[in-house]
Amino acid sequence: MDPRPLIISERLKEVKRVLAVVSGKGGVGKTLVASTMALALAERRMPVGLLDLDVTNPSCHVVLGVEPSKETPPEDMGVLPVSVHGLKFMSLAFYTRGEALPLRGAGVDDVFKELLAITRWGMLEALILDTPPGFGDVILDIANYIPGVGFIAVTTPSRLSVESLRRLAKTHLGGRVVGVIVNMAWKGYIPEDLGKTGFKLLTIIPYYPDLEACLGNPGMLLKTEFAKKIDEALNLLLK
Amino acid sequence: MDPRPLIISERLKEVKRVLAVVSGKGGVGKTLVASTMALALAERRMPVGLLDLDVTNPSCHVVLGVEPSKETPPEDMGVLPVSVHGLKFMSLAFYTRGEALPLRGAGVDDVFKELLAITRWGMLEALILDTPPGFGDVILDIANYIPGVGFIAVTTPSRLSVESLRRLAKTHLGGRVVGVIVNMAWKGYIPEDLGKTGFKLLTIIPYYPDLEACLGNPGMLLKTEFAKKIDEALNLLLK
Amino acid sequence: MHEWALAEAIVEAVCGYLSKRGVNRVASLKVAVGELQSVDEGILRFAVEELFKGRGVEVSSLVFEKEPAVFRCNSCGRTWRLEDLGIPEDAREAIHFIPEVFHVFTRCPHCGSQDLEIIQGRGVYIGSLEL
Amino acid sequence: MHEWALAEAIVEAVCGYLSKRGVNRVASLKVAVGELQSVDEGILRFAVEELFKGRGVEVSSLVFEKEPAVFRCNSCGRTWRLEDLGIPEDAREAIHFIPEVFHVFTRCPHCGSQDLEIIQGRGVYIGSLEL
Ligand SMILES: Nc1ncnc2c1ncn2[C@@H]1O[C@H](COP(=O)(O)OP(=O)(O)O)[C@@H](O)[C@H]1O
Ligand SMILES: Nc1ncnc2c1ncn2[C@@H]1O[C@H](COP(=O)(O)OP(=O)(O)O)[C@@H](O)[C@H]1O
Ligand SMILES: [Mg+2]
Ligand SMILES: [Mg+2]
Ligand SMILES: [Mg+2]
Ligand SMILES: [Mg+2]
Ligand code: NI
Ligand code: NI
Ligand SMILES: [Zn+2]
Ligand SMILES: [Zn+2]
Numbered sequence: 001m002d003p004r005p006l007i008i009s010e011r012l013k014e015v016k017r018v019l020a021v022v023s024g025k026g027g028v029g030k031t032l033v034a035s036t037m038a039l040a041l042a043e044r045r046m047p048v049g050l051l052d053l054d055v056t057n058p059s060c061h062v063v064l065g066v067e068p069s070k071e072t073p074p075e076d077m078g079v080l081p082v083s084v085h086g087l088k089f090m091s092l093a094f095y096t097r098g099e100a101l102p103l104r105g106a107g108v109d110d111v112f113k114e115l116l117a118i119t120r121w122g123m124l125e126a127l128i129l130d131t132p133p134g135f136g137d138v139i140l141d142i143a144n145y146i147p148g149v150g151f152i153a154v155t156t157p158s159r160l161s162v163e164s165l166r167r168l169a170k171t172h173l174g175g176r177v178v179g180v181i182v183n184m185a186w187k188g189y190i191p192e193d194l195g196k197t198g199f200k201l202l203t204i205i206p207y208y209p210d211l212e213a214c215l216g217n218p219g220m221l222l223k224t225e226f227a228k229k230i231d232e233a234l235n236l237l238l239k
Numbered sequence: 240m241d242p243r244p245l246i247i248s249e250r251l252k253e254v255k256r257v258l259a260v261v262s263g264k265g266g267v268g269k270t271l272v273a274s275t276m277a278l279a280l281a282e283r284r285m286p287v288g289l290l291d292l293d294v295t296n297p298s299c300h301v302v303l304g305v306e307p308s309k310e311t312p313p314e315d316m317g318v319l320p321v322s323v324h325g326l327k328f329m330s331l332a333f334y335t336r337g338e339a340l341p342l343r344g345a346g347v348d349d350v351f352k353e354l355l356a357i358t359r360w361g362m363l364e365a366l367i368l369d370t371p372p373g374f375g376d377v378i379l380d381i382a383n384y385i386p387g388v389g390f391i392a393v394t395t396p397s398r399l400s401v402e403s404l405r406r407l408a409k410t411h412l413g414g415r416v417v418g419v420i421v422n423m424a425w426k427g428y429i430p431e432d433l434g435k436t437g438f439k440l441l442t443i444i445p446y447y448p449d450l451e452a453c454l455g456n457p458g459m460l461l462k463t464e465f466a467k468k469i470d471e472a473l474n475l476l477l478k
Numbered sequence: 479m480h481e482w483a484l485a486e487a488i489v490e491a492v493c494g495y496l497s498k499r500g501v502n503r504v505a506s507l508k509v510a511v512g513e514l515q516s517v518d519e520g521i522l523r524f525a526v527e528e529l530f531k532g533r534g535v536e537v538s539s540l541v542f543e544k545e546p547a548v549f550r551c552n553s554c555g556r557t558w559r560l561e562d563l564g565i566p567e568d569a570r571e572a573i574h575f576i577p578e579v580f581h582v583f584t585r586c587p588h589c590g591s592q593d594l595e596i597i598q599g600r601g602v603y604i605g606s607l608e609l
Numbered sequence: 610m611h612e613w614a615l616a617e618a619i620v621e622a623v624c625g626y627l628s629k630r631g632v633n634r635v636a637s638l639k640v641a642v643g644e645l646q647s648v649d650e651g652i653l654r655f656a657v658e659e660l661f662k663g664r665g666v667e668v669s670s671l672v673f674e675k676e677p678a679v680f681r682c683n684s685c686g687r688t689w690r691l692e693d694l695g696i697p698e699d700a701r702e703a704i705h706f707i708p709e710v711f712h713v714f715t716r717c718p719h720c721g722s723q724d725l726e727i728i729q730g731r732g733v734y735i736g737s738l739e740l
Pocket of ligand 7: 479480481574
């Protein structure tokens with residue numbers, strides 16, 4: 001018998017809401033949205049956590065400017081997330097020293113359960129989950145082990161990405177979606193296609209060529225138009 | 240005993256080279272690169288195949304303009320790839336009717352083995368594989384069951400993507416990489432960071448805002464600057 | 479008739495096993511045939527026999543065993559049989575080629591999840607082989 | 610000392626099992642401790658005992674069993690023990706928290722692949738429970 005499933009809900013007992021940033025396609029901005037969302041909530045002085053569940057390719061630490069080999073989550077009857085920029089941050093990168101982890105799904109599933117079983121978040125208004133692209137072990141585990149979770153689906157306006165959103169709507173995971181963020185929208189984009197999914201639109205974020213320079217610098221990132229758009233989405237989500 | 244592993248090499252006996260388009264990060268252009276590469280080789284009148292192995296989120300059919308619910312791979316002592324635009328095309332989308340397939344890694348591994356065990360490619364100069372982002376079951380299976388495979392790594396100039404390329408170089412899969420394509424490069428981008436990986440640069444492709452309109456229209460796609468850049472990469476790869 | 483491709487896989491695997499041991503006869507071969515894939519056993523048997531003949535391999539006892547399909551829902555923990563899942567008839571053809579696509583066409587009858595695991599009865603494999 | 614968190618998981622799982630059956634005593638509980646995670650058995654036992662006490666659960670026989678770690682290479686098929694893999698000392702701490710990160714720090718001694726599967730001896734689980 002695996003002892004971890006039951007303890008996972010125990011560990012999240014004092015977490016008011018869990019929001020997982022998801023998408024069928026990669027590269028749509030999940031990591032940037034999840035990280036900025038967590039930073040924006042911390043700016044509002046809300047106790048917030050950020051958990052990078054893109055297990056084989058974690059990158060929230062790059063956005064936050066955290067050097068994973070220089071920091072270790074402290075041990076205290078479990079492990080405590082690392083405090084950075086006013087938020088509590090946990091990532092597998094702390095244990096892989098930032099290197100790649102080639103891993104099959106069964107291993108990803110084990111990592112998920114272990115991370116959630118040992119990390120003590122304490123009281124949080126919100127825990128933001130960054131996830132890998134696609135609908136594999138991590139997304140299925142989130143749906144199974146975190147009953148109240150809400151999915152924030154991210155898409156670009158590209159047909160390849162909207163098609164993938166349409167498909168998500170038709171799966172059993174579709175019911176978890178609390179809203180959609182359209183990211184890297186080109187000028188004049190009209191979200192007609194989204195109608196078919198029935199999902200609520202949270203915000204449309206343009207493509208900002210200068211955003212790259214803010215990676216690793218949360219202070220700068222929070223001052224961008226991108227962060228303002230994320231704030232818009234949060235207002236809709238939290239009301 | 241699983242009867243499929245041995246037959247996989249049998250099925251690829253007459254395939255001269257297998258090239259898998261890979262990346263740790265999603266959304267870097269793998270699907271567009273793989274599809275355009277296959278189309279460009281077909282233009283050269285080479286017998287070429289395209290296999291979409293992005294099992295939980297296939298999208299090559301969208302680029303090729305193939306409606307997966309209207310076409311079925313013919314049966315003939317196995318299944319035959321569908322002939323479109325001068326190439327042989329196989330995708331799980333033919334069997335999922337284009338819908339999403341939420342699937343854990345163990346299932347993805349089974350799909351890989353089944354698809355490769357039953358598909359009869361015949362004689363091909365090249366078989367191009369489109370893959371899901373990250374280093375999970377599909378990539379590990381490709382490395383294990385297709386001994387001569389070459390990886391074409393795709394990256395954008397973003398730190399998040401180059402970091403993921405650096406990590407790939409340090410895994411046991413790094414030795415499979417036959418070249419790198421930098422895609423969606425901004426003006427003035429200099430590929431300094433690539434030096435660290437030791438990978439060969441095949442081409443640098445700019446971001447073309449009009450490319451979206453060519454999705455689903457191979458004729459138009461082949462006339463773009465993007466396709467010319469892919470041709471450049473092919474010249475380096477095939478010489 | 480993609481059963482022929484599955485037969486080739488079985489024969490290739492057995493021949494690989496035999497050639498490593500330098501023999502060309504099998505006392506008993508059991509092939510498990512999972513219910514989910516609904517393989518045509520008659521065609522499969524015919525193809526396997528033909529292919530072994532072509533390879534000069536003699537198989538004294540060749541048995542095909544139907545394996546009932548059993549599923550477990552990873553969301554609610556319940557187990558199910560194939561008939562419980564009510565997979566639509568027109569999806570069976572696709573599942574016949576790639577069994578995993580059943581995930582697209584079915585849900586857990588109890589909780590609606592698509593996160594079903596197939597515990598047994600997926601497809602064709604070699605159950606046992608005696609020289 | 611994250612062993613305390615693992616102990617909580619064990620106790621939570623056992624208590625969940627007991628409360629479904631309306632009992633609060635266990636005749637025998639076996640906890641398997643996988644070699645790879647190199648858990649401190651003394652601390653784990655202490656924590657498990659304390660936590661059961663706090664929950665008012667009586668466990669007559671509590672046994673911790675070391676499970677040696679065995680790996681199989683998915684590329685070449687060979688199997689290995691932990692000592693074969695030569696995992697660097699300073700990586701053991703990370704593996705202690707998340708066993709799967711051993712993939713980063715080791716290769717198959719035969720073929721160099723990182724695609725190793727852990728067949729047994731990964732981490733902590735409940736081997737058996739008798740009421
Ligand atoms: N609105 C935007 N404008 C400009 N660049 C963006 C925007 N959103 C994301 N990016 C960039 O796009 C790339 C992919 O974003 P990322 O968050 O890593 O996506 P994902 O996590 O979905 O793979 C990154 O280089 C990121 O910095
Ligand atoms: N050079 C480029 N210029 C403009 N758009 C591009 C370019 N390359 C790819 N795209 C677009 O970027 C998105 C991601 O590409 P895709 O091939 O789906 O990436 P992946 O397969 O790596 O997830 C798609 O909408 C695609 O049309
Ligand atoms: Mg990401
Ligand atoms: Mg793709
Ligand atoms: Mg048929
Ligand atoms: Mg320690
Ligand atoms: Ni058939
Ligand atoms: Ni510890
Ligand atoms: Zn269920
Ligand atoms: Zn090996």
